Amino acid sequence: MRSYVLFFEQVDRSCLPYVGGKGANLGELSKAGFPVPGGFCITTLAYQDFIATSPEMNSLLDELNAMDPNDLNQLRNLGERIRTHLRQLEIPAPLRNEIIHAWKSVGEEYAYAVRSSATAEDLPTASFAGQQDTYLNIKGQEELLQHIRKCWASLFTDRAISYRAKNGFDHRQVYLSVVVQRMVNPEIAGIMFTADPVSGNRKVVSIDASFGLGEVIVSGMVSADLYKVKAGKIIHKNVSEKKIAIYSLPEGGTVKKDLPPDQQTKQALTDSQILRLAELGKRIEKHFVSPQDIEFCMENGEIFIVQSRPITSLYPLPDIPQEPLRVMFSFGHVQMMTDAMKPLGISVLRTIFPKTVLLEAGGRLFVNPTEVLRTKLGRKMLPIALKNLFDEALSREISEVIHRPEFLQVPPKPGLVKSARQFVAPIIKEVWKNLFKRDPKSAKSKVESFMQKKWTEVRKDLQGVSGAERLETVQHQLSAFGKAMLQNIFPYVICFPISFLLLKRALIRWIGDDKELYQINKSLPGNITSEMGLQIGDLADLVRELPEVEEYLKHANNQTFYEGLLNVRGGERFKRSFEDFIAKYGHRCPGEIDLTRPRWREAPTQLVPAILGHMRSVKPGEHRQKFIQGEQEAQEAIQRIMDHVGRRGLKSKWLKRLIEVYRHMGGLREHPKYLLTLILDECKKAIMAEAEELVKKGVLQQTEDVFFLTLDELIQLSKGEFKQNVSSLVADRKEKYEWHQTLKPPRVMTSEGEIVTGSPRKGELPEGALVGSPVSAGVVEGKARIVLKPEEAHLNEGEILVAPHTDPGWTPLFQSAKALVTEVGGLMTHGAVVAREYGIPAVVGVNDATKKIKDGQMIRVDGNQGFVVILSDENEHHVG
Template sequence: MEKIFNFKGELIRLSQLTLLYRKREANMKQFIIGFEKICKDDVNIAGGKGANLGEMTKAGIPVPEGVVLTAQAYECYMKDNGIDQASMNADAIRKAILEGEIPSAICEEVTMFYHSLGAGAQVAVRSSATAEDLEDASFAGQQETYLNVSNDKELLDKIKQCYSSLWGDRAVTYRHRQGYDHQKVSLAVVIQRMVKSDCAGVIFTANTSGNANEILINASYGLGEAVVSGLVTPDEYLCGRSGEVLRVTIGSKKEQIVYGMQGTKTVTVPENLRSIQVLTEGEIQTLVKKSMEIEVHYGHPMDIEWAFAEGSLYILQARSITTTSTQHEELGDEDFKGLPPVKIAKGKMRETLLFNLEKTPMAYYPLDHDFAGMVGKQKSVLMEEAGIDMSSGEYPVNEDGIIFMPSYTIKLTKNIIHILSFIKQLKNHNENSRLGEDALTECRKEFQKIQKLPVGNTQEAGYVLEQMKEMIGKTAYYRFRYALFPSAFAGIFLNRQLKKVDSKFTSFDLLGGLSYVTTDLSRELYQMAAMISKDGAIQELVLKHDYATVIAHNTQLKDMFDVFLKKYGSKSDYNCYCFIAKSWVEDPDRFLMVLRPILRNGQKAELSAEEGMKKYKDLLNRLKKISGDKNFQKAESLIKAFRSYHVIRESSQYLWETEFLYCRKILTTCAKLLQCEMTELYYLFADELFEICKRGTLTEDDRKTIRRRKEKRPLAEGYWNKQMMDALGNKNGQITGISGSTGQARGPVCIVNGPEEFDKLQPGDILVCAHTDPEWTSLFGIAAGIIVDTGGSLSHAAIVAREYGIPAVLAVGTATKQLKDGERVLVDGTKGQVFHI
């Protein structure tokens, strides 16, 4: 018998209501549009998510039925409720939206559609921003999604919450970082029948961490949110493009998300299901075949969310894969024709290359080349003062934005007559220490003055960027001149003295007990973790939810995080990157990724300031006994300067990260004034950008240049990776580097590609990665040993490994390519070698 239900006081059969809905649809203002009437070009109407769902529906792809409440409905809502987003801050906008009333015309359409689905229909309510899931940027996850909504009152409430989420901290921060104009972004809402999935997950039609011709599937039980949110460790299936399974990794799958009475709930997966494959061979074949159809339809690799329910496959979402980091895998020798070949780097050249790669782990964009390149350039400037031309150590770049390996050839100039006086200056340690501290103070004051300059038009913004470029160079020059170069000379003498005490000691053992930004940040992070871990509910909140949700649910955490990020928020993922870096204050979810391993493993900080100082003084006493009073006086003075150099080094590092953060802020302003996306400006060289800012507009020639370099970007990335692999080629399969921290450790390999994978590392694992920076410090308390592709004895990984007392092998070059997760290895930090066991 056909179901009946009460609607506006009348008892109406389902078929009658559906007919009524369709008849009235023609007379409505049409705030609601069915998927079948939407295509991928309708982003301004349906938002990115809605446009994609409509496109796939029209293409015959199995998408659960649904409609889009258009962006025009959002604009109507804002207008009817008198919400002026141009004159209000985000907090005020969110509050006004949640307190507003949905106009009756919108209410009627939404309610009519919902009731047409049948009594108690379960629907998903998904935000769909008009700047979402675009070809060049993914806004996915920046607004809210609500699942298992099962009555019309709740549906209307969730629509308001979706509107509000457009102005959430996470979404506003993301748009700001990407250079999108807040006033140009609107929100549509997808209302879609829920699929009660038996299993679900995501599929990438190009493996973003390997061969782009491979397909990667993640799958788990229940709803796909468990996989997307990172709640579970899913199964991973690596497949060929014809569906053949190349590798299966069974995930733990301890929990799954299912429907609750309202919304969803997390339940435990039965033990017998955890150790078996979620997907059958047939389901994998079906999924791969359908994903290939979707890729062909869109014409490029796709990130697809899917679900199986009662044996049928449903596609829940598809978006472009916005990362191009692996596109070089598809390039062959023919693509690199005309570009110079690279010889294998050996000895000191190899060490120099790998040390530099810690700061430049990927190909620069043209604008990054000119700004971040100011850092490395200062080494050449300093050496030229001593009569040594080392400009060949800088990375050349051509008109297409393709960067070449430096030659590292050395030439002498007429200034060589000054080399002895230059070395004498570098050895004047008391004077260098004093001048270094004065120079750092000078840089901070100058930076503060620049921050007060106006940026109301392109001319002013461009001028500020010019000043910042010089400011970055000046900060780096002082860092090399008064810290790094003198420190190298001091370290030679101190190493010799310390070997008399114990062969395992190096000059870095003399840095205990110091207070500077890196150690202070680390200690405060551990103190914060200790406070959070005292309350199980608060700890669970931080471990399982994103930053915006965490601070929205706990004001105490919000206040604590605000204080911490105000102090250390400039810390970024690439120490020497300028525009593509992300600092904690710009992307606070990265900050949580650093905090979580500490909470999860209950670590203690490496040493307190007091413990570090005691260890340092004990070493001084041992050195004094062996050296005698006279020799120790010289060593003690040198040690004081050496410690000062390290503070200057770390403080200047953080200062230029703060300077880069300000550059990104000004570039965002430039993009807004020039009416373009900030990412487009990455493809300009600094002088080109400055000229455009003086002119005040982007010409068609400028846009052609940007398009040309954007098209060449996959080649630039591919050639960069080819150069690195050719230069670091290790044909005999040996894994050899340099000693970063002495000792030995055995354990299973865990390859970590970035903060998003920090949760992979388990106590006792051998951490293997391409590079590290202060974001990675919390992992050193978990790992038994460290293997790093890049770096040197002065690198972050070396210093922190020594502080934690774990062995480290650095400058390996290709460990992340040669080793596999789970392999057991011996890390010999003393010899700088890695062995399979």
């Protein structure tokens, strides 16, 4: 394709490299018969041949690619030089002649809109919309040529240069097409989103409209009318005051005019026009097979489409029908790991849990409890369970959806309640026995006996097999794991939150408050994750005695971690202790439910910040002393409770039983995840061994490429049955994973794509307070330390840990923290339980805490009422 000019009728999506996103979309619309004003695209070949006539452009582009994108002065100066140069550059005669011929073919009597269309524009993962310039109502040959040159120059506006630099686009590889389109002289114009850009609902069409040209909306000069349409009905209408409008001038150019007072508050579009427009928008969406951001205008009552591009800001949907309405919640939010996951990590978890329940969207997993929530009992019990086990906000948001008429009108699946009862009944029976009959002290040995047996079984099954057989064994073990854990560990662990709720109610009724409950939670016996934290403290105390080891750890790397220790005084002693720790906990890491994350055994330097941070903020032996002190405080609290209710009678017997269950079952809370990560690590070793074989055979380029395949695909690959190009597939998925990492997953979403926000928690709060859920009592003030990754933490004594979330991989930092604030979490999630054990205040579920709170600011954490107040910046003097 060597043409300088392509008319819209000649263009479709395959022409993207020549006409850019905007041009390709207009061509598609025009070819498909949608009402698009006529016009043509000046191709990227024209742009390339135009700049090739410049003797200076090569060196200017070299300067641009070598520039620091954060140096705004250099960016501004260089951009201005390039733009001035291109605006003064002559258009070569062959190109000029072809443009003039195309212009005359459409009609030289018309005015035109001249718009840029970049080749990297309006892609599913990046939108360059608005990065280059648009010129309206351009009339006459010389004006047209001048503005085409301006469009080419606008590829080098400051914001376009900055956007490309920050998003990793080479300035040489982004070319510009120019779209020349006949101007419509509209009475009304606007923007239509075929999915609600605020809530994400794919069923709602959102329309902004005002009088005159659409530039008045795009530039923000007026607040446009807002209309929302769903299923052929107008569901929302907000008619704004529109004081001004922009109109085309007969001689070319545009003018801004004040609207007459009676027109300012008039509804721009009639109801029938709104519905016609929404129906047209949905047809355009169907053509492009994705939600669209559409610019439209109306001339003499006729609708014209002047632009359509994909909406890139929507969170992706799981692969399920949008109807009937379903509701899902984020698995990552309840597991304290909201980061994007690679395909292997996702497929492993979907092997453990039913694929119909665990759905993938945007590189995250979502739990689909819809069928349970269709039942009356499910609607009553599940929100309560979610509130107490995981996240109060999540529970509120789920409740908001399940009481909508469109959700309630769908009946539950026939036989669901009966089959659920048959499955759950034996588990409930075991839970009842553990709560009221069995000796709570014996629970730990029973659970750990099962864990040892299961781990031994998995290791044995994976020994002596290789190739596809080894991977199929991995798959078999993972698929059997969920049911085994549910039957053998869950009946013990669930007693912890149940006894918590029963104790809370009993203490409030008989004593008047539940303050002692938080004291009882301290230093729970047998908590495998708390013991891990104590052993980190032991390692830190050992390093205090070995200054050369401390210095070595500051610069150690994973590849030579152990060998390097042998070259420093005391290194061998530390190595033995560290290896003992890794033997027990090396399968753990932050984000450990994702099999693809590097374990501590693979990347031991991840533990260094925790060890050094402990040395800075905790005195020698203090961690063990605190634990013993916590045990004493818990026993003293128990004694005060028993003294208050008396030592005899049913109350006393009931409370004593509940307290024993609470403490001993609470100590087992982290055991399920410990076992899960043990099994995941054994499976990872088997998978990586097979990956190495595939690399040797040349099937994979590197072992980590397996992370971008599913378990099923990996098995097919080992059998030689995989039909796709592996390298190409892996490259595509790596690119997609990079995009997924930029997304913020919703806590709750519907099958329509709506991100449910729910109503905020009510109550009197200080002005400007950041609201969350109170999960560990107490009020403290201190310096905020923002930690996004535990391996990069630098906590000092008396600092407050502010994190997106925490899981057992974060536990080593808790010894050093004065309080905890997280963006995700609930009463029974990891951070909350550990904070209560350590006796530090905690507030969880604080939206965007790591953005709203700045590193080093003085903050107050109120773990009693559940909010955080920013007191001052780091450099301000604080009087406490």
